[in-house]
Amino acid sequence: MKKYFIHNAFFRLLAPPVYGVLIYLIILLINNSLLQVNELFSGNEVYMCIGLTFLSFESARVIILLLNRFLKGKYAKARLLIQLIAGTVVPTALVMLAISLYFTYVIGFSIALRDLILFGVLYGFTAVLYNLLYVSNDYQLRENTLKLTAERQQREVLEMEMDEFRNDINPDLLYESLENVISLINRRNSDAEEYIDYLASAYRYVLSNRQQELISLQAEIDAAKNIVRLLNEKYFGQIKLEISVSPTDLNLQLIPGSLPVAIESIVRNTIISKQEPLTIRCSMEDDEYLILQSKLNDRLVKHAESTTALSRLQKSYTLYSEKPLIQVKAYEENYIKLPVLRLAEEALTH
Numbered sequence: 001m002k003k004y005f006i007h008n009a010f011f012r013l014l015a016p017p018v019y020g021v022l023i024y025l026i027i028l029l030i031n032n033s034l035l036q037v038n039e040l041f042s043g044n045e046v047y048m049c050i051g052l053t054f055l056s057f058e059s060a061r062v063i064i065l066l067l068n069r070f071l072k073g074k075y076a077k078a079r080l081l082i083q084l085i086a087g088t089v090v091p092t093a094l095v096m097l098a099i100s101l102y103f104t105y106v107i108g109f110s111i112a113l114r115d116l117i118l119f120g121v122l123y124g125f126t127a128v129l130y131n132l133l134y135v136s137n138d139y140q141l142r143e144n145t146l147k148l149t150a151e152r153q154q155r156e157v158l159e160m161e162m163d164e165f166r167n168d169i170n171p172d173l174l175y176e177s178l179e180n181v182i183s184l185i186n187r188r189n190s191d192a193e194e195y196i197d198y199l200a201s202a203y204r205y206v207l208s209n210r211q212q213e214l215i216s217l218q219a220e221i222d223a224a225k226n227i228v229r230l231l232n233e234k235y236f237g238q239i240k241l242e243i244s245v246s247p248t249d250l251n252l253q254l255i256p257g258s259l260p261v262a263i264e265s266i267v268r269n270t271i272i273s274k275q276e277p278l279t280i281r282c283s284m285e286d287d288e289y290l291i292l293q294s295k296l297n298d299r300l301v302k303h304a305e306s307t308t309a310l311s312r313l314q315k316s317y318t319l320y321s322e323k324p325l326i327q328v329k330a331y332e333e334n335y336i337k338l339p340v341l342r343l344a345e346e347a348l349t350h
Contacts, residue, residue: 003141006057006064006134007061012061015057016050016051016054017050020053020054021046023049023052023053023126024045024049026122027119051098052095052098053123056092057091060090060127060130060131067079067082083131083135084131087127087131088124091123091126091127092123092124095119095123096116099111169206170309172268172303172305172306173231173264174203177199180234181196181199184233195233198226198229202260205222205256206257209257210256214254214256214320214341215254215255216250216252217250217252218250220254221243221245221250223259224263224282227263227264228241228280235278236274238274239267240277240280241263242281243282244282245284245290249284249340252290252340252341253341254341259292261306261309261310261313262313264306265303266278266294266334268303268306269299269302270295270334271299272297276295279295280292280293281294284340287340288323289326289337290337290340291337292336292337293333293335294333295332295334296332296334298329321341325337325339
């Protein structure tokens with residue numbers, strides 16, 4: 001149920017006394033008797049105004065509850081107009097009836113028509129104000145609900161893409177590695193066994209960490225070295241990975257698979273040959289980003305799968321960090337910046 005302030009117990013108990021006193025002071029001001037407030041403030045008229053305010057508020061509240069219960073669906077568009085009319089007329093009529101009965105049976109004489117109209121105008125305005133406050137509160141709650149729903153849906157989409165990223169078996173790398181294994185078996189069995197170990201380690205890393213949200217930079221570096229070893233078979237050892245990270249930074253956290261995905265994206269979208277080898281330098285920047293830097297030498301056609309994987313990784317980081325994953329090409333260099341994450345205890349120490 002939406003939390004409207006008019007249903008709050010404190011509002012229902014505290015608002016009538018405050019507003020009732022305000023109504024009483026307005027009546028004194030209109031009747032040019034405000035100077036007598038010291039004499040009249042403790043009189044029964046104050047409590048009468050408080051009681052009338054409570055009657056006005058509660059009757060308007062009951063009408064709102066009834067309309068919320070019985071006017072839904074196809075009547076929703078007409079509900080606002082009906083609420084404004086009924087929520088103004090009924091409380092005002094009840095207040096005028098109550099003040100007439102008060103003067104007749106308590107004071108002992110009928111209320112003057114001028115005074116009755118004055119009460120009607122004041123409490124008619126009160127009823128309108130009460131309904132407008134409810135409408136504004138309802139509009140605010142609806143807007144907040146829409147925003148929360150949109151954020152929830154966006155988060156669900158990101159989580160789904162995150163799951164897809166984790167569960168991606170990278171078929172291109174798998175088939176390419178199997179072809180390399182066949183080639184190595186025909187040439188050197190010992191190298192084939194070593195290559196199979198690297199392949200097994202790479203996919204063991206993917207499968208064992210698919211349910212992990214974050215993983216240490218050290219584990220990511222080890223996985224990145226495996227990927228470079230697998231890819232180097234195709235490029236005849238022309239890929240080099242240079243790591244310049246201090247030991248104190250190895251406990252920083254990344255999303256599992258970040259470095260392998262980023263490195264594979266660089267390799268598959270860069271022209272590599274014996275004349276133009278690829279060196280990927282990995283270093284830290286201000287303890288906020290892990291940077292992969294390489295010489296810019298783009299292929300004419302982008303590798304779709306690796307580009308998609310990097311895009312999914314970029315969206316996944318929005319779940320964990322306000323800092324985005326950045327890919328920049330400038331001054332003949334290609335940069336991929338991965339935001340590093342810290343666990344709560346580690347963040348406090350910094």
